[in-house]
Amino acid sequence: TPAIITQRTAGSGFIANPPAAFFTRRFLSKSPIVMSSATLHSIPPEHIPAGMTVHVNKPFLPTSVSGAGFAFCDLYPKRRIIILTSAFFEEIEKLGSKKVFVVANRSSVKFIEGDGRLIQTLESKDLLAAPVCTSIGMGGGEEGLLQACDAAYECGADCILTVGGGAVQDAGKLIRLWLTTKDNGDVAEASSAAASVEGIQAAQKQDPMPALHPQIAVPNSFAMAEATKVAGLTTKANTKSGAAHEDMIPNVLIYDPALSAGLPDWVRFGTALRGIEHAVGAVTHPKSNEDIRSRALTGLAILKENIEKLKETPECSVAQSNVYVGGFMAIRALNTGCYPALGHLVENQYSARFGVHQGSCSGILCARIMDSHYEKSEELQKRISAAMGDASTPAPRLVRDLAGSLPGVSHEHTQVNVTDDMLGEFTQWMFDNHLPRYNSLSPKGFSRVDDILGMMTKPLDKL
Structure with missing residues (x-):
C-alpha cells in the first residue's frame, strides 16, 4: 500500500x-x-x-x-x-x-x-x-x-x-x-x-x-x-x-x-508557509531546548525543500505529503513546551483584527518579527539558515524571499488593505493589552509601543 x-x-x-x-x-x-x-x-x-x-x-x-x-x-x-x-x-x-x-x-x-x-x-x-x-x-x-x-x-x-x-x-x-x-x-x-x-x-x-x-x-x-x-x-x-x-x-x-487537489494558491502555499513560521518559533522561543530545536529544524529542512518542489508542481502528491510531514514535525516541536511563539500569537491577532488569512499574515510578519530579535537570537537563526539550505544568508532574508516567491501569499500590509493608521491603532492595542506576554515570548523585549510598530513595519529590503 x-x-x-x-x-x-x-x-x-x-x-x-x-x-x-x-x-x-x-x-x-x-x-x-x-x-x-x-x-x-x-x-x-x-x-x-x-x-x-x-x-x-x-x-x-x-x-x-x-x-x-x-x-x-x-x-x-x-x-x-x-x-x-x-x-x-x-x-x-x-x-x-x-x-x-x-x-x-x-x-x-x-x-x-x-x-x-x-x-x-x-x-x-x-x-x-x-x-x-x-x-x-x-x-x-x-x-x-x-x-x-x-x-x-x-x-x-x-x-x-x-x-x-x-x-x-x-x-x-x-x-x-x-x-x-x-x-x-x-x-x-x-x-x-x-x-x-x-x-x-x-x-x-x-x-x-x-x-x-x-x-x-x-x-x-x-x-x-x-x-x-x-x-x-x-x-x-x-x-x-x-x-x-x-x-x-x-x-x-x-x-x-x-x-x-485544486486548492487555491493562497491556501496551499499560505498554509505551507505557516509550517515555516511554526519551526522558526520553536527554534527561537525563550523556553525552547535542544530537543525541541532539533525536531523543528528537521521539519524545517523538509518543509523548505518540498515547498520549492510545490512551486514547480503544485499537485505533486509526494511534495504535498512531505510538506505535511515537515509541517507536522514543526508544529509538534512548537507544542512541546513553548506554545505559542511570538510570531504565532501576533499573526493570529493580526488575522482576527483584519480578516487576513494566516498564511499571508506569516508572509507579511514572519521575517520582520525574526529581524526584530536577530541580535539576541543570531546563533539560533544561523541554524535556521542552515536548515533552509543557505548558511551564509541571514534567516530573516531567507524567509522574506521564500514568502515573496509563493503564489497567492501577501508580504506587504498594503496588499491586504491594512493602512498605516490601522497599524498604529492595532499596535497601540497590542501594547496596552499584551505587552507582558510578548516580552515572555520574545528573545528581545519591548518597552515602547514604537518598538512593536517598528517591528511590524520595517521595510523588507532593510532586513
Missing part, C-alpha cells in the same frame, strides 16, 4: 513502512495524475502525541476501478495498482462510533458528497448523524461554530469527522469539548442552554475532564490545527479566543493529498 501508517499509543510503539518510491494515484475527482519517484518522508514516533493514530498518504476513502482510483508506478509504468483500503472506515470500526457528525469546508464538500462517496456511504451504513455542517468560516467565526456545536448535540453525535482546513479542525475540537458539558451538571452552562463561547471556555476547566467523543481529522492543507491541543475561534468582536486541553487532540489524523 502506498501509505505511511504511524501510530503511537501507550505500549504500542511505532509502525512505519514508507516505500522508496511513491505510487501516486487519482482520487474520486478528476484531478490529473502527478507521478514522482522522490523519497517520501515519515513522521518519527516521538513527534506523535500519545493516543493519536496518524495516516499520511493512505486513501481517505475506498476507491474502485470505475472511480479512477488507480495509480501508475514509476518502476512499473504499465502496471495498474488498485487501492481498495479506506483509512476512515477502518478507524470508524475501531472506535465503534454509530453517529458521525461531519464538519467540512464548503470547498471540501465536493470530495465527500455524490454517488459512492463518503456521505452516501455513511448514510447506507446508518452512520451519518446529520447533514454535512458547513457553517465554519475562515478563522472559526463565533456564530458558525456555535451553530455547529448545537447541531452536533441535537443529532446525538458520538464522533466528529472534520474535513478541511485549520478552522474546521479547531471547530471539531471545540464541538467535542462543548458536548462534554451537556452531561455534566457541574459546568455553569445548563444542559438545555445553547452553545456559547463562555460555555466552551468553562468546559476546558473541568477536572477531571469527562471523556471527549472521538475526532477523526482529515485536513486538506498544511495549517496543522489537527496536530495540537489548542483550538482557536474568532469572536464577534474580531478578537482571537479559544480553548486548550490535552484531551482535545484528535484521536485519528488522515492526510490524503488527493483532498488537496
